[in-house]
Amino acid sequence: MNVLHPNPDRFVTDMLDGFVRSYPGLARLQGTQVVVRAQFDRKVGLVSGGGSGHEPAHAGYVGYGMLDAAVAGQIFTSPTPNEVLSAIRAVNQGFGVLLVIKNYTGDVMNFEMAAEMAQDEGIAVEKVIVADDVAVENSTFTIGRRGVAGTVFVHKIAGASAQRGDSLQEVKRIADKVAARVFSMGLALSPCTLPTTGKSSFELPAGQVEIGIGIHGEPGVRRGPIAPLAELVDTLISRIVEESSLGENDEVALMINGMGATPLGELSICARYATARLDDLGVKIYKSLVGEYMTSLNMAGFSVTVLKLDSELKSLLDAPAHAPAWR
Amino acid sequence: MNVLHPNPDRFVTDMLDGFVRSYPGLARLQGTQVVVRAQFDRKVGLVSGGGSGHEPAHAGYVGYGMLDAAVAGQIFTSPTPNEVLSAIRAVNQGFGVLLVIKNYTGDVMNFEMAAEMAQDEGIAVEKVIVADDVAVENSTFTIGRRGVAGTVFVHKIAGASAQRGDSLQEVKRIADKVAARVFSMGLALSPCTLPTTGKSSFELPAGQVEIGIGIHGEPGVRRGPIAPLAELVDTLISRIVEESSLGENDEVALMINGMGATPLGELSICARYATARLDDLGVKIYKSLVGEYMTSLNMAGFSVTVLKLDSELKSLLDAPAHAPAWR
Amino acid sequence: MNVEHVRAWLYGYRDRLTAVQGLLDELDNRIGDGDHGTNMLRGFRAACEHLGEAASPSEVLHKVSMGLLSTVGGASGPLYATAFLRMSQAWRGMEDISIKDLANGLNAALAGIQQRGGANVGDKTMVDVWAPATECISSDPTEHGVREASRAARQAALNTRQLVARRGRASYLGERSVGTCDPGSVSSAILFECLAITLVEGMEADPWTAQVL
């Protein structure tokens, strides 16, 4: 919306308070910005997180069969190592902890520092780095791709693996497998507004779209003219197909993700065209998710994510999970 | 978003296509804008609907334990009697059909005409009219209150009643009971944009909010200055409390509903303040729903709904349901 | 008025709606949900498609009614559909409609609108136009009366500007509905104007935009 929060410092804590009050199965670790399950199972712990402003990520994925804790930073700012460490300590049941990290310099550094600190305390910690955004060229000279909405599939599938009692190494293997097979790309029709400052994240002339955006209100990789939804969807899918060498008889999970201010009706229209395009390519859609999974405050736009499935991933994707934002 | 649909006539059908393609348990009645369950149970049928632009309403509530059919009109335009009649015929399993109607002149007239036509064909049809919007004064000189987000509770609870095998009269009794105990009010920080014409639904000067909006992009009952979320929430709750004579030891279900372009994080902040306010009043929150349930295209704003529970309603609210937009 | 005249009336109305759709949407945008012109045009385009197959005035109107019923939706759909259905019923079996028959038909239509929608004169709805226009033709069933009805309809539509809406979507605005003319009243007044153009030598379409906005 356009409401400035009267006290920017309380934005995130107010939000987390409202969140845990609404979901009895969740709790906030006292004195932190960490949301955890109200009770933990005896299994490998799963921790994710990142800057705030991506709601329902990440606290919305805390629950049975998904994450055990989500660490929230300030808006678009990675959480600190201390906060991540609190989460690791809380969820560790003696089977080790897997960190699901989106590939941003800040997230990677802060989570890695926390991992080092936890290892110093004798906790087994592994990590998976998700880098699904095919908008960014993959090159050895750069830090590689960003992690975006595809991360939700890692939460779900690695979560199912942990929930059925797999070892830390096995959960990590599966998480890495998902990360290697998931591809996303997004675009924006308008910037987001930072609720703490009221500023827009970028300026976009009328009639233009930012193609290849991240989830932090950054401008995209390039600008293009606005086009009908069918064409915009095509632009994203074409690039995904190219990078994933998706083809006939592949089975996929498809996610059409709203960036925060996109009406669900328009996401359904995107789903219609994405599905039609994949049908044309002979790609089989095993499961569709349409809604807001990984947002960018009040940005208008959407992203498309494709996960290449096999029988192992399918059964884990179908396994029961109870988290506020999973359906 | 701001994408004009190239063919406005196809907006709704494209949307419904995308929707049913994404949810294998649903289907579209051929040649209509009616979304139905892929298979029907032997029970009283439940039909709702209205103009489009309120996604996930109403097709998102079609499924086990909720609606059997949702009829979609053009954007913000009630569906025609013919379409409603098709839905009634499709879901009727010989146990009669209940129509859940939001109290708008157009909806009431079109659904009533369909009911008359169905009764002519020998189908038992009853209706419940939802008028939960306390923004509008209730007076015998007017058509009374509008139906807004509270309708979703009627879908859920009447749906559970039908699903357990209650008779048409009993389902209607329960639906009427929910309608009598549900109270809503909303506000907007920006208008919505009609995707078919690109026009804004109203003009709102910077720093102002429309208080007491409906769900069709109408201006509110009055304008007020923008205020911190805590105060805005208070304005809505105060009026609801007044009209519902809510007080100590009442148990309620609370819904914080986004109007389409409100980030989930901000809805959580609203939930935090709404909860705190109800706590202060000694009202017990039995269940919270926070998210987009009944939207107004890409309007920025939110509504608060309170349903007064008793043990009958609680058990029906808790009964299992599987519909895309229920959780 | 034979079947050709009735068709000419409706074709003329449909063509007129093409021109005023934006105007009606704009009025509805101010006090409703902005779709009245779109609804009317969608409805009359569809409803006029197969009128060539109808053999009598009554059949023409019956087709129009069914066409509206299956394409408009909203509040205006059932109301206009009911109006044309009642007029069609009043003219059943007639080949040529006298202005007296027209008056009977309009009275039946008005009754239908009020029965379906429950509005009275002064509630800021299309009834505010149908009532005085119907009264003009009833009390003076001549070409002159038809011309007067068109004038009265226009004036009544403009007069809705001052009213507080008590029916339909605009009623939710309460006092804020004052200052804008009721869109359904304007579309109704144009229907009466098109009727007069069909029946009265020398009548021409008057522009609306300047006066109504």
Next chain:
Amino acid sequence: MNVEHVRAWLYGYRDRLTAVQGLLDELDNRIGDGDHGTNMLRGFRAACEHLGEAASPSEVLHKVSMGLLSTVGGASGPLYATAFLRMSQAWRGMEDISIKDLANGLNAALAGIQQRGGANVGDKTMVDVWAPATECISSDPTEHGVREASRAARQAALNTRQLVARRGRASYLGERSVGTCDPGSVSSAILFECLAITLVEGMEADPWTAQVL
């Protein structure tokens, strides 16, 4: 440089951040996510709170490092925290820091930043400022060298404008990152400027806005 000087340096930097927060946010808005000034100010406000309790230069920097680590987050948090931690380790047990000791500390800090973030000179990150500034003081460990470091830091920060980012958030923009100075380089250059103000008689703060935007 005794413990008082070190504190003065950091307090000065914190106060300066209050003034340039908006500038740093704006730079980050253009090629990142708009929070670098907010992050730095939040961090240094918290980190400077209990510096009075620290008894030595090393302890002061250790407190700063821990304070940053627990409040900043983002990319800059671990990098600045690592820099101060390494400097603190280099100065362990020392009461008075010579400019040569300072050079050692800065070299350790720079190595820490590069180890943690993996950036090289030319990648359009704070390394582009830390490297030449550290080099100035190392090769000329005098007041003059410190003053030159401040100048070199400023120039290096301004020079990042031409570069294509290869590390950090700005790297996602590719060629589109050209034309804007790197915010972390500017905040680093100001840190060197504050150091010179503390150590060099007659040094004064130079405004940034006009040159950098």
